Amino acid sequence: MKVLERNKILIVDDAPTALDILRRNLSSQDYQVFTASNVSDAVKILESVPINLVITDYKMPKISGLDLIRHIRENFYETEVIMITGYASVKGAVEAVKMGAEEYLTKPFTDEELFHAVERALNKQELRRIVQAEKPRFSDSYGIVGKSRLVRKMLADIEKASKSNATVLVLGESGTGKELVARAIHYSSRRASAPFVPVNCGAIPEKLLESELFGYVKGAFTGANESRAGFFQTADGGTILLDEVNEMSIAMQVKLLRVLQDKQVCMVGDRKSRKVDVRIIASSNKDLRGLVNKGVFREDLFFRLNVVTITVPPLRNRPEDIADLIAHFTGKFADELGKNLPTFSDEVVQALMGYAWPGNIRELENLIQRLIIMTDGQKIEITDLPSVMRFSITPGSVPFRPLAEEEAAYIRRVLASVGGNKSRAAEILRIDRKTLRDKLKPNDSEINIATKKNNKSV
Ligand SMILES: Nc1ncnc2c1ncn2[C@@H]1O[C@H](COP(=O)(O)OP(=O)(O)OP(=O)(O)O)[C@@H](O)[C@H]1O
Ligand SMILES: [Mg+2]
Structure with a gap:
């Protein structure tokens, strides 16, 4: 049946x-x-x-x-x-x-x-x-956690980009959230109901990349027994993410440049190009400008891709976000794994906030997942951390800063230590939940740029 x-x-x-x-x-x-x-x-x-x-x-x-x-x-x-x-x-x-x-x-x-x-x-x-069904549900911040100035700037950029059809280049170190940014642009754009197609250019063998991207017609090569659509045809009406675009060979770069210029795609073995309506987002964890200077990335393609650039900052440049991210991933994994929300010792939170996170958010996400599995929802102590992190506690090395900032950072640490549970944090701090919320609200006006619905198109 x-x-x-x-x-x-x-x-x-x-x-x-x-x-x-x-x-x-x-x-x-x-x-x-x-x-x-x-x-x-x-x-x-x-x-x-x-x-x-x-x-x-x-x-x-x-x-x-x-x-x-x-x-x-x-x-x-x-x-x-x-x-x-x-x-x-x-x-x-x-x-x-x-x-x-x-x-x-x-x-x-x-x-x-x-x-x-x-x-x-x-x-x-x-x-x-x-x-x-598994597509992330975006609120105002498209599933992007963090309130730091750098993240708010990024959200504002995403919002602007989502209102246009321009090609976007997303730059950032590995694990910073480049794909998340690309998804946010797609799902908040007019193309949201059409496909978002991420393609990892670095993972597809050079020989196959062209036919994977553009498709092929029957008889194009031995074994091409029938015509097959490529990622560009699949993404028609939607968005394609060319992840690790820096890995493309010079020959492929030329072909991609042609697509960007003509908005047309030529299936392998076909004599004619055909129009496609695809928004292109490219991402790279290497400095593309530097690669242009070295002669391994075409300058004309770089300019075509680089119409709008969004730079995703490394986690070490936005330590204010660490506590929010810990709370976010703790809630997520405890829920997924059916475990209790663990608590983090003060020492652990301090160590995590002082660590440099070379693997960025992905490293943090993986760590929290591992900790929740290992500690089975109990209290997480400093001995549960990998040794590189244990030694990142640097008491007294924090530069002086305004009281409100210090207070907010302290509240976030407490929050993180109770896995994001606001009632528990308020109890420890002996303030009510509303005060807690108020104190965590960013008090400058920048945040509104990112969250306010702005109907004017860019
Ligand atoms: N601001 C954020 N809030 C919540 N989750 C995030 C955030 N940024 C990244 N993540 C999560 O971190 C993980 C890594 O993000 P993503 O895959 O987008 O990174 P990337 O920059 O594409 O990495 P790579 O260069 O290794 O491909 C994903 O699980 C993503 O959902
Ligand atoms: Mg990626």
Whole structure:
């Protein structure tokens, strides 16, 4: 039996016999089948029933299957499409893939091929749903924890970037949150309902990168038995993150530059480029400018990518955020692992605040996870920390600073020591929760830039 919510298939074909055969075949497999003999009837059905998958013929009088696919991609984002072509037409297939069909079948095809294509398309839909459910929920700060001046500046930059379509370059050391920033831009932009596609350029072998990014047409190379969409086609309407863009070879850099200039992508083996509507965000943990000077990164590409730059500061430059991050990750992992909120000894908090965090937020996140597993929700003592961190307590080395700042830092330390539990912190500090909240509020006006809803586009 097919799972109920994913079994509604609409078949669109102007030939009554073909329609009938497909209907009988798929009904026998427990799919709930709807049929239409033209595109306008199909659209009516799509508007009244939540269809999971559309199987459409390519050639139809009046309005073609391609127009139907285009309509589905624009209006029914979740619906999958399989296109049937009457003859082995590369052009039709490529167009179909480009328009957003998941699969195409060339007539004649066997029942087996049909069922496989249907299952593949439905599985893909299910996967996308799961991914979407796990998509971070963003409040005003898009899931980015921290109140330091540097983080507030970054949030303001993200907000500005999300209102434009400009290419963004995100720079920062490893583990600082570059991908989080890229996601925040995408999910707060108008493209939020289209895909966000992160591609780690450093992890894909040089030889494969071009076909992975741009896709390929059938026969482009040995083994290319069918056309396949690349990351750029998948991201159409959305955003692509070219992570570790500095790892791209010079040859690939030239190809990427062309995409940026023409807004067109050429599938490997295809003679024509096709338009794509993709916002590009690139990230690098190396100083790209420096790489340009060394001659290993093209200057023209650097300028194209560097329209808007967001620099994610290393954690050691924003120690004010450490306590908030400890509280955030403690809550997250205690919850996920079903453990009690642990408490941190004062010494531990001091050590963590004094540590340099070469692995930045990822290192902090991993440490908290490990501590919660190891200490099983009990009190965390200095001996639980790795030795490099134990020696980072430097009493008396803090420079003088305003009382309010010192007070806020102290409150954060107390908060972190009780795993972010505000009532416990207020108890220890002998103040009420409201006072606690007030004292933690940043008192300059900068924060409003990041959180205020500003409808004017940039
Ligand atoms: N400000 C933040 N608040 C909460 N979580 C954060 C923050 N910044 C980063 N993280 C978390 O830290 C981890 C590392 O972040 P991310 O993967 O975005 O870093 P990165 O800069 O892309 O690292 P790399 O260069 O290694 O790819 C992720 O789990 C991310 O959710
Ligand atoms: Mg990353």
